[in-house]
Amino acid sequence: MEAGRIGIDAGGTLVKIAYEESGRIKYRKAGYKEAKELLNWLKLIAPSASPSVTGGKALWIKENFFPNARLVHEFEAVCSGVDILLRKENNTTAGQFIVVNIGTGTSIFLAGEGKCHRIGGSGLGGGTLTGLGNLLTGTEDFSEIVGMAAAGSRQHVDLLVKDIYGGRDEPLNGDMTAANFAKGKGEGKEDLTAALINMIAETIILLTSQLARANKVDTIVYAGSTLAGNAPLKDALSAYTGAFGLKPVFLGNGEYCGALGALMAESATEH
Structure with a gap:
C-alpha cells in the first residue's frame, strides 16, 4: 500500500x-x-x-x-466525500442540493455550486435504531433489528390518520402517521422495529423537506452508515421524499x- x-x-x-x-x-x-x-x-x-x-x-x-x-x-470531509462519489457515479446534480448524512445521528448539509455547509440535523439516526431497538427487542445487533423491521408492520403500532377518521373526510392521507407508537402494542418485535425505522425516516424527511423548501432545493442526496444494508429505512425515505415532491438519491458506498x-x-x- x-x-x-x-x-x-x-x-x-x-x-x-x-x-x-x-x-x-x-x-x-x-x-x-x-x-x-x-x-x-x-x-x-x-x-x-x-x-x-x-x-x-x-x-x-x-x-x-x-x-x-x-x-x-468532519463536515468538510463528508462534503468532499459526497462530491467525489457523485462524480464517480456520474450523477449530475445541477445547482444546489441537500445532503442527509445518517450516521449515529443525522447531519443535513446544503451543497452544490462549490459550497457545502451544515444547515440542520437530528439526534435520530443509527444510534437511535440500535439503542432504542435494543430496549424494544433485547438485541443491539444492527442487522438483526433491520431484519425484524423488514418482516413487521408499523400499522399495528402507530396510530394512523385513517384510524382516527375511519376512512371518512380525512384531511390528510389516511396512511400518514397521526402519532408514533400511540397504539402501545404490536404483534411482536418485528412490528416494533418497523415502527421505529418509520419514526426515524419520518422525522428526518420532515426536517429535510422544510430545509429544502426554504433553500429552494429539490434533490436530496442520502449517505451514511445507517443506510448500509437497511432496505426498510431506504424504502421509507424514498417514499416520503417522493411524497414531498423531492428527488431522492442514494449513494453507493455512502457510508464512507x-x-x-x-x-x-x-x-x-x-x-
Whole structure:
C-alpha cells in the first residue's frame, strides 16, 4: 500500500476506512468492539502511513494508533466525500442540493455550486435504531433489528390518520402517521422495529423537506452508515421524499463519505 493514502472516519458507532491499494480505493469498517483489531491490521500493512482522520473520535485514533495522523474537519470531509462519489457515479446534480448524512445521528448539509455547509440535523439516526431497538427487542445487533423491521408492520403500532377518521373526510392521507407508537402494542418485535425505522425516516424527511423548501432545493442526496444494508429505512425515505415532491438519491458506498473525504483532503495537500 502507498504510505499516507489512508482516510479514517471515527464516528460515534463505527470506524470506517478508505485506503488506496494498487491505484484503487478500497473500504473497510468495524464497530468499536473490533476497531482495535482493524486499526492494528492497518498499522501492520502500512507501518509508515500517516493517515488523515476525521470524526468525533479522531483524537482517540491519533493518540492510540497513529501519532502522525492529520486531523480533518468532519463536515468538510463528508462534503468532499459526497462530491467525489457523485462524480464517480456520474450523477449530475445541477445547482444546489441537500445532503442527509445518517450516521449515529443525522447531519443535513446544503451543497452544490462549490459550497457545502451544515444547515440542520437530528439526534435520530443509527444510534437511535440500535439503542432504542435494543430496549424494544433485547438485541443491539444492527442487522438483526433491520431484519425484524423488514418482516413487521408499523400499522399495528402507530396510530394512523385513517384510524382516527375511519376512512371518512380525512384531511390528510389516511396512511400518514397521526402519532408514533400511540397504539402501545404490536404483534411482536418485528412490528416494533418497523415502527421505529418509520419514526426515524419520518422525522428526518420532515426536517429535510422544510430545509429544502426554504433553500429552494429539490434533490436530496442520502449517505451514511445507517443506510448500509437497511432496505426498510431506504424504502421509507424514498417514499416520503417522493411524497414531498423531492428527488431522492442514494449513494453507493455512502457510508464512507467521511473516510473518503479525509483521504482526498490529504491528497489535495500533496499537490
